Amino acid sequence: MKDAARIGTAEGSAGPLAGVVVLDLTRVVAGPFCAMILADLGATVIKIENPADPDYTRTFPPIVRNGSAEESAFFAQYNRNKEGIAINLRLDEGKALFRRLVREAHVVLENFRPGTMDRLGLSYEVLQAENPAIVYGAISGFGRTGPYSSRPAYDNSGQAAGGLWSMNGYPDQPPVRVGTIIGDVAASLYAAIGVLAALREAEATGRGQVVDISQQDSVLSLTESAVVRYTVDGEVARPLGNDHPFVRPYGQFPCADGFVFFGGYTDKFWALTCEIFGDPEAARDPRIDTMEKRFDPLVAETVVRPLLERWFRRHTKAELEAMVGDKVPLSAIKSIDEVVEDPHVNARGMIVELPVAGTPTRVMGLPIALPGRAAAPHRPAPAMGEHTAAVLARMLGLGADDIAALSRAGVV
Template sequence: MTGTIDDVTALFEAPAGRGALAGVVVLDITRVVAGPFCSQILADLGATVIKIENPAEPDYARGFPPFLGGDETTGFSAFFGQFNRNKLGLTLDLSAERGKELLRTLVGKAHVLVENFRPGTMDKLGVGWNELKEVNPALVYTALSGFGQTGPHRRRPAYDNSAQATGGLWSMNGYPDRPPIRVGTIIGDLAATMYGVIGTLAALRHAEATGQGQLVDVSQQDSVLSLTENAVVSYTVEGKVPTPLGNEHPFVKPYELYECKDGFVFFGGYTDKFWRLTCEMFGQPEVADDPAADTMAKRFTPEVYEAKVKPQLLEWFSSRTKAELEELAGDVVPLSAIKTIDEVVNDPHIAARDMVVDVEYPDFGVLRMFGQPIKLGVTPARPRGLAPQVGEHTDVLLRALADLDDEAIAGLRADQVI
């Protein structure tokens, strides 16, 4: 019997129902974060995502801590589980000719392929964009890389820090009197993930309308550069090269971190309206009428801010806790406690938004991980999904999509192709 994508989708239909991307099949040939997170978002939104790993060298993020239900040898990587949920697992050695043939067969029945190898790697294997578009002209081929598919640096190896360094963000982060500091998360990977999803969906819409696929080329460096806010235009218009400012904004004031009784809060009441409301909230409405700081433009002036505004805020905040300040500000002015991750995970608003989800791994225990921030009213995302074990669904996928019987599959396994 010749299988179809519908057969596979039906076998693994989520109990929560079909998502917005139901029927879209994604081949995921990615590792670590940028690529896996891109395809995970597509999976949460209902796509059938097939994670393809080398049988001898699977995604090395499987060895990243923390581990659920044990250690690195007996447990399951929660890091891997978070970024690979809702996927089917298939092993395939793309260096073997038979492995390439099987991938081409799968490409003929897929809509999207996502990879995050260094540019040229898939071409050397004979399964790059130029080869696979001949197999499936409607294929959306999403390639995430450090420096993109074109340009003089395209072949350079890259990590998240490479993007933070070469995209300009690292040079802007930190404090004026200290060396620059990297952003405290893998923002280069994550930015590429988001642009990868956007590009994939845009290309998929075009492919569905015209039958024409395309290459989606997303660079970590490009992605980071686009996150530098006003840095580019500050340089091109005024010749200013942004440098670290600590917790301050380049020009908006007040808009930073402030110490309070039990920690720190962010306060951003910089407009005339918010400033007046803040003064009233703390029982000193006359402060808003101080002629030295009674307009937004004056408060933006560093000298006025340091002499008049910041000391006043610190006086108001110092005798109150984070919770007291948040309750006082309420829905009136922009004030937020700077929360640690344990406080975030246990935040009732986070719970109400379904942003921490529990998933039971039968052999390892319950994994608590972040949910899906994209909220769709009619076809909600489904973040409560398992990540596959290495090659967990290989046999059923090859039966359904490559028309292979048990004997043929056993032969491929014996030859270490799967």
């Protein structure tokens, strides 16, 4: 890392990305989540907001209230472990201040519509002139190139344009949106991977580059076999409900107190299942004694499913997991309260405490386990502009009078 990293690094930063300085211009989720991942891994992430137009997820529910203090847990979850500064990039003085910060940084992240940074006079080319090694991560609905690049987009745009929405739901019914912001999340994950790859190259060559991430591209990559089923066989993926396109039994099955996922479709797993439920002869039934026979839709629906439902309905989700879960792919379909309280999820560190409005609040953790690295307490999301003076003093050497003048001018 260059010497400037030591200037820009926040005190107490630790982890595999310690020393990496990220300027985070992103808002909402597609971008803030990427920056959060980098921050959780030890990077110094500086969230930059317009003092007159901050990230509007600061008002998103749920709101944690503690006396006179109140804070969005939604915002806090995606902006933990970051410092926060306020800069008005519409002002010339704000642009100049940002360019100075870029000289001391390694990564710039933005999720504006393509062309926005160019209009601000802060394009990649401008920033690269300030710092040739800068990695520029850009997340947008349709990417920086192509005929749709200038279109505005949200998560649902990615789900719609990437094909996933058309595949989700039940046969003979309108397609259904995936029940989470999968487009935002997928784009953030790919952005984190791309930024880390570009950082490695910048360390080796001294040259940065643009990491161009499209929500449409990201969603398309999640559609499993849909592309090759179309290009090879001309088959257009349609909603299948809880079924798989060809693997059976592999889906949702009712039990005494809810539903489970069962995926024991191979000959080995099928024989084990029949034995566990006291019916080993079912594995030798000539109608269903091979995986290929069980894949047949009619056989799966008229022979296999009734057999499984008869076995499963006698037991609860917990009983089925205890009986089968260690031997055959079977998992309870859990509601989010069950997941949050799940002992395995907690043993894996996936539910962590974060101060929100001064109140310890459980939020999702980071699903990247690095054995041997002690988990550090999570720092709260920054208040609007909370670290402006500290960051500008540390990175740029500005004194209190300099910062006060910038504040009076509306720059910070």
